[in-house]
Amino acid sequence: MSGHAADFQYEIYLNGMTGAVPRLPTDLTRLAELTEQRLGSGPVGYVAGGAGDGSTDRANRAALDRLRIVPRVLRDVHARDLSVHVLGRTLPAPVALAPIGVLSILHPEAEGAAARAAAARGVPYIHSSAASTPIEQVAEALGDAERWFQLYWSKDREVTRSFLTRARDTGFTVLFVTLDTPLLAWRPRDLDQAYLPFLRGVGTANYFTDPAFQAGLARPVHEDPDAAVMHFIGLFSDPSNTWPDLAFLRENWDGPIVLKGVLHPDDARAAADAGMDGVVVSNHGGRQVAGAIGAADALPAVVDAVGDRLDILFDSGVRSGADIAKVLALGARAVLIGRPYAYGLALDGQAGVDHVIRCLLAELDLTLALSGHATPATFTAADLRREGDR
Ligand SMILES: Cc1cc2nc3c(=O)[nH]c(=O)nc-3n(C[C@H](O)[C@H](O)[C@H](O)COP(=O)(O)O)c2cc1C
Numbered sequence: 001m002s003g004h005a006a007d008f009q010y011e012i013y014l015n016g017m018t019g020a021v022p023r024l025p026t027d028l029t030r031l032a033e034l035t036e037q038r039l040g041s042g043p044v045g046y047v048a049g050g051a052g053d054g055s056t057d058r059a060n061r062a063a064l065d066r067l068r069i070v071p072r073v074l075r076d077v078h079a080r081d082l083s084v085h086v087l088g089r090t091l092p093a094p095v096a097l098a099p100i101g102v103l104s105i106l107h108p109e110a111e112g113a114a115a116r117a118a119a120a121r122g123v124p125y126i127h128s129s130a131a132s133t134p135i136e137q138v139a140e141a142l143g144d145a146e147r148w149f150q151l152y153w154s155k156d157r158e159v160t161r162s163f164l165t166r167a168r169d170t171g172f173t174v175l176f177v178t179l180d181t182p183l184l185a186w187r188p189r190d191l192d193q194a195y196l197p198f199l200r201g202v203g204t205a206n207y208f209t210d211p212a213f214q215a216g217l218a219r220p221v222h223e224d225p226d227a228a229v230m231h232f233i234g235l236f237s238d239p240s241n242t243w244p245d246l247a248f249l250r251e252n253w254d255g256p257i258v259l260k261g262v263l264h265p266d267d268a269r270a271a272a273d274a275g276m277d278g279v280v281v282s283n284h285g286g287r288q289v290a291g292a293i294g295a296a297d298a299l300p301a302v303v304d305a306v307g308d309r310l311d312i313l314f315d316s317g318v319r320s321g322a323d324i325a326k327v328l329a330l331g332a333r334a335v336l337i338g339r340p341y342a343y344g345l346a347l348d349g350q351a352g353v354d355h356v357i358r359c360l361l362a363e364l365d366l367t368l369a370l371s372g373h374a375t376p377a378t379f380t381a382a383d384l385r386r387e388g389d390r
């Protein structure tokens with residue numbers, strides 16, 4: 001990245017000299033309501049919805065809102081650098097796009113558009129097992145950018161082995177294993193509309209193109225697509241897995257492995273003991289356990305438990321550069337962005353995802369600078385107060 005991420009701010013003001021304003025709001029919390037207005041209720045409900053009564057989503061926001069920054073002054077922040085070291089590589093900024101499956105319910109260009117936007121800004125894109133675009137096509141869209149893959153750990157070990165082989169052969173280097181979705185949660189918004197993308201043939205692209213998956217079908221996908229969908233639903237995740245099963249993944253993947261969906265410090269310790277490289281502290285954006293702890297409330301105990309043994313990443317509820325700054329201060333090395341980029345995609349395709357990335361990085365840069373920090377490294381828990389604490 002040349003210059004500072006915050007240069008985007010002046011670019012917007014300069015464009016304003018000719019009367020132009022941004023095509024999308026720069027307060028990303030407004031993207032959800034715009035998407036609600038413009039998109040069909042099935043797709044937008046699926047993306048916006050949460051588990052149960054939505055209390056986990058609210059807990060995510062409350063946990064972040066309670067954290068307050070105590071800015072410092074007169075600390076020379078003219079030369080700044082957002083880059084970080086994480087999972088053995090240097091990233092231009094402590095941000096990646098979270099794995100989100102089924103993006104074609106939001107925009108016809110789907111994962112390809114999100115991947116191209118991320119690649120153009122040097123932000124890693126995490127390709128979901130449940131994407132609507134096969135991994136080989138997304139690899140092409142990513143060009144020479146970082147390729148990270150998210151695994152839903154299938155009941156069929158041959159499918160998992162085949163996914164890992166395809167990921168490796170197409171240049172993916174980091175594996176995220178999502179552990180908070182052994183079953184799909186109780187999601188009233190989807191239930192009340194009887195809307196599930198897979199039953200409409202979305203989110204199965206990696207499976208339907210997979211030789212090991214196809215080998216489990218009585219008839220080819222195109223001859224009996226309904227049977228193929230049912231087969232996918234039967235095997236997409238395996239609720240019988242336990243910690244010793246991680247050895248299978250370690251044997252079949254050479255690069256870093258990150259466990260996504262860890263909230264308890266004992267699980268983080270178990271991840272380190274199992275030879276994993278990182279964890280994502282996440283409650284899946286409030287979509288899995290209703291009543292779960294806000295992700296930012298879970299982060300400090302995980303950092304205390306394994307901060308010196310694992311790279312700790314974070315997601316769930318992040319909507320601004322200030323939110324990113326707060327979780328970095330608590331000890332996360334990088335933050336995954338979920339729904340905001342999905343809404344950007346829904347509203348304006350690749351340009352919408354680019355807008356979201358640029359807004360977040362610009363605001364992160366400005367938040368750190370205005371708080372007295374030229375790099376994320378010097379901004380720590382000592383720069384935060386939790387409202388209510390003394
Ligand atoms: C529509 C949708 C689909 C998702 N699909 C996946 C997925 O395929 N794999 C996965 O690990 N997480 C998935 N997630 C969870 C995200 O990776 C991430 O944990 C979550 O969106 C972060 O919360 P946020 O949306 O509040 O930022 C999905 C989230 C949404 C909103």
Ligand SMILES: O=C(O)C(=O)c1ccccc1
Pocket residue numbers: 101102130181184203284287
């Ligand atoms: O909807 C989700 O949150 C999710 O993670 C998922 C699960 C299965 C397939 C696609 C997405």
